[in-house]
Amino acid sequence: MIDFWIGAGLLLLVALAFLLLPLLRGRGEQTEEDRTALNVALYQERLAEMQAQRAAGVLSEEQFEAGRAEAGRELIEDTEGDASGRTRAPLGRKVPMALALLLPLLGYGLYLYWGASDKVQLAREFQSQPRSLEEMVARLERTVEAQPDSAEGWYFLARGYMGMERPADSARALERAIELAGREPELLGLLAQARFFANDKQWNDELQTLADEALAGDPDEVTTLGLLGIAAFESGRFADAVRHWERLAASLPPGDPTREAIQSGIDAARERGNLAAESPATPAAAGEPGVRVRVSLAPELADKVAPGDSVFVFARAESGPAMPLAVRRLTVAELPAEVLLNDADAMMPQLKLSAYPKITLVARISRSGDATAGEWQGRSDAVDSSERSLQELVIDQPETR
Template structure:
């Protein structure tokens, strides 16, 4: 902050220079007074000279009077100019001196009231790169002490706590961010992840509710998909872990550094799945697999784009509106045949095999939203253990209410 006060001091000195300039100029007032005294002396000498000339007969009475009048006019003109200059000098010296004394004090109190010295200090601190994660944490904590309503500050502090394996502190930070910014899916996902690790990887009703809320709002929220995969793997539900992580890999950018680790987790889960899976489990999964052939009505070809997302899912006829099993394609992939089974469940407790009748739906969404799009196709209700291939044609305008 020394640089700031130095700059402020220089600006103050510049302002004072302008204020005190009239005072410096006022030094000429004394010189003007001296000149007036000299004029008076010269006037008196002129009168004496005129009187001497009149006494010697060189001037008559009329000439003497004219000489006196002319000398008086010259003296009066010089005296009036000096008096005006003197008054201006006195007035011009008092006001600048008063302003020069008041300006620093007034400026200080005005800045302390309306200034932004705290923001300046924070900007100065964050301008320098932290040398360690502990230093970054200290900066974020100090920033939040003075600005506790910053949702961004709480979010980044939570991420920093997670990097330090302080999951409990991170959960509190994310909860504060949600209280300020609202229940955005990405914030809820981070909060759920912190709660999971803070609770020693024990699943809870709170975590279940949070993850369901997130996936309803954003089926592709990456933190939540990763968390559900981790939880499924820790509980020995390797197929569910594979499914969640595959959905996560599908939405990650090609150059994302976490792809390799996630793909490694998928490989380990498949290895565990191959060792643990029994023939009975395979038979049960086969019974609850729906085969669906999806195609687009030819009349809609000109109204869709090749990269538009196509969500194919099954949902309960009598049950929650959330899909029981879902697959994602592109318009360019159509026509295509997909299979829907318990392994494609969005939620572990909502499986295809848990409901007797389901409806098949295929939705085209340019925005990549599984819950709303432009075009849709639906099937008639059918048994969840149907083995025949089902035909599904996308041929209707999607309605938000349906």
């Protein structure tokens, strides 16, 4: 902070100049007073000389009076310019010197009370990269201490605490961030995650409420989807873990480096739960509740797709949320295939297929595995969600964006 103190010192010198200049001017006034005293002394000496000449008969009375008048006029002319200075009360030297000494101390005290030296120091620290996670967290702790109303500071501090495996501290930081920034889905998902790990990975109703609120604000909130999969896996609900992690993988952009890790989790859940790798392709019984859909590929598209391309089959409300009510995943190699869409496939607990009287069926082929965008699709007209007859869905048209 050397440049800061140099600047402060220069400003202090300017302030001291305003105090010390009057002292310099006072010395000039003293010189004027000394010159006036000399003029008076010369006048008195001249007057005494003329009185002696008058007594000796050299000067007559008229000449003496004329000479005295002339000397008096000259004295008045010599002293007229500084008459106002003699009538002004001088400030003296003690007061300006005392102020000159006290001003630096006063300024320093006021800066310590109202200044922001801590923020200046933090700004300088953040210009260099931290050498460790602990150093970064220490900086963030000082940041929120200096700026307690910074939602971004509390957010990054919470992420740092999670990186240091301090979930309880992370939860407290996130609670403060939510107070400042509002109940954003990302913050809610992170808070549920922190509380889950702080509670020894025990799921409860409070965490479920946070997860539901986060997904209601953003159905693709990645932290929440990943957390739901972890919680389901830890409690032995492997089918639910697969469902949540598949939704998470479908929401990620192509080429995301976390896809591989998510797929490893899906494979582990299928193995632990003894689940078929492509269980959605099994035919649905005619009497089972839900909408049965037979998905096929138009012959003219056979040479335009690859066997491993993903196929997403989902139902949407004709009048309602844009988010799919139910979704199943296949591959091109499995087509034609018959699937059943019902409330068990709901992407969110509060959005059940049976709650909407009219639905639209869509099948989408995506080379990247992204459920939200693909290359080819098939779409049905509106059907009753209570319809039990088999619905035919042919993928036969390019998807427009």
